[in-house]
Amino acid sequence: MTRICIVTPSHVSFQPRALREADALHDAGYDVRVVSVRTDASLDAFDAELLRSRAWRLRAVDLTSETATQARRWTASARLRTAQRITAAGLGSRRMAAHAAVKGAGELAALVCAEPADLFIAHTQATLEAAFAGARRFDAAMAFDCEDLLGDGATREAAAMRTLEAAHVGSCVYVSVPSRAMGARLAARYPLADRLVVLENVPEIVPTSLVPPRARPRSGALRVHWFGQTAGLDRGLDDAARAIGLMRERGELHIVGLATDAVQLALREMAGAGASRVLFHPRISPDALIETVARYDAGIACERPDHPSYGVTLTNKIFGYLAAGLAVAATDTPGQRELLDETPDAGVIYPFGNAGALAQHLDRWARDRDALLRAQDAAWHAARRQYSWDVVRRRFLERIAAVTTGHVRVAAR
Structure with missing residues (x-):
């Protein structure tokens, strides 16, 4: 052997x-x-x-x-x-x-x-x-x-x-x-x-029990998700928090990962009037990741385009969103554009540092649930055909x- x-x-x-x-x-x-x-x-x-x-x-x-x-x-x-x-x-x-x-x-x-x-x-x-x-x-x-x-x-x-x-x-x-x-x-x-x-x-493990996006119950607020081992500042989450505060429709940002009290306070302050809608959750087992992600509506892939590595990579985060059937909002990096050029219906690209542009995309999904479902469906099918x-x-x-x-x-x- x-x-x-x-x-x-x-x-x-x-x-x-x-x-x-x-x-x-x-x-x-x-x-x-x-x-x-x-x-x-x-x-x-x-x-x-x-x-x-x-x-x-x-x-x-x-x-x-x-x-x-x-x-x-x-x-x-x-x-x-x-x-x-x-x-x-x-x-x-x-x-x-x-x-x-x-x-x-x-x-x-x-x-x-x-x-x-x-x-x-x-x-x-x-x-x-x-x-x-x-x-x-x-x-x-x-x-x-x-x-x-x-x-x-x-x-x-x-x-x-x-x-x-x-x-x-x-x-x-x-x-x-x-x-x-x-x-x-x-x-x-x-x-x-x-x-x-x-x-x-x-992702290696995608539960067969996952329900396709169109069969899931609709939520009131648009539930936006981010996951990682550690949540920090100046890594794109700043834009996500600010976008929640700028949205005209109701949106929530759910952050899964280790976040210090200082980071939590800073991100909530950035959200302004939306501070109570920036929510933090503890790290979870990798085997339970996709099942947890599937509870949300959209995922944020907020990599920095000027980072020498993250600017050209495709993280497990963005593929996790696809596998779970979430609409994807991704920063305009060479790596992430590579994926969304191939699956354009699965999400949107926004400029890093432009919380207003991100808020507009999130507002559209919150207001037009058919558009959200189309993006979720495209993500779901891409993960099972091209990116499994x-x-x-x-x-x-x-x-x-x-x-x-x-x-x-x-x-x-």
Whole structure:
């Protein structure tokens, strides 16, 4: 049986691309193990819930405050900061860059090297060095899932990601990306040729019990939804909150994710008279995500067009809205225009920073429920014809079969 090790830098319950790949590979008959880093004790329950219904193995570097000693956590944080300063100054090796990219880099590499495998898949630039170490240890192949262009930017973290990306992309048997726009950006830097594969961020689990949009009860207010791991400012939610306050019709903004008291207060203040209609909800299990999203009418995909990564990607957020049958209001980024050019009836594009334009679109849906239903229907059908996990999974498994048929090893360095 072919053995595959997936390496991810964070809790697997909130790494949807790594999670769905592990599930797909296990279901296809591969021997799957996932290696990750745990840093947030509040997410452990989500990991535990997932594992109760999974048969693949998970091993993790534990740096949570619940179990890791204070000295161990302090050491990991200090090592991360020191490595980031050295890497940002243009000094140090790629191993130093690995320590600058993820806490517990050395322990992560050690865990990976304890997992015999035929293929190691690095999720994000942060795990490339660990995956390379495992591939070299077991004379195996390695691949790279480039979820985001984390090396683009002027931060210390970005400097480390650039170093790792440049060092290891050439050794990968394939590189996967979530959008054609991101693939084009990456292909302009490296000679990827036929090693590049687009694997969109479509949801893995879409309950068969979901009711199509036209069979759902109509609500009074237009219920607008946003979900993410963390809700913050200057990331587009500002426009969404202001739009709720500017709407002539009644609308509600429902935000699912971790939001501090300060963020909640700021967003409600931005909504002005609509402050009471900006509502916050706790994070939920990934397995329950689409069923929860389907309770709403429209979804906001408010990525910044000037962000080096989010501007060219297609997030799991926008595909979640499609799968749940929500009308989509998306900012005008190259990545999101790529999708809405192909499914124009599923939603609208609005300029980032223009809350008034967003409010006009939302008002139209609140006022004209037939227009809302047409957009919801288009989203529902696009998710089941073009953007389903069945389609993307087939593409993924075909690539895995192609690279594991023959024995490919990484070049020794």
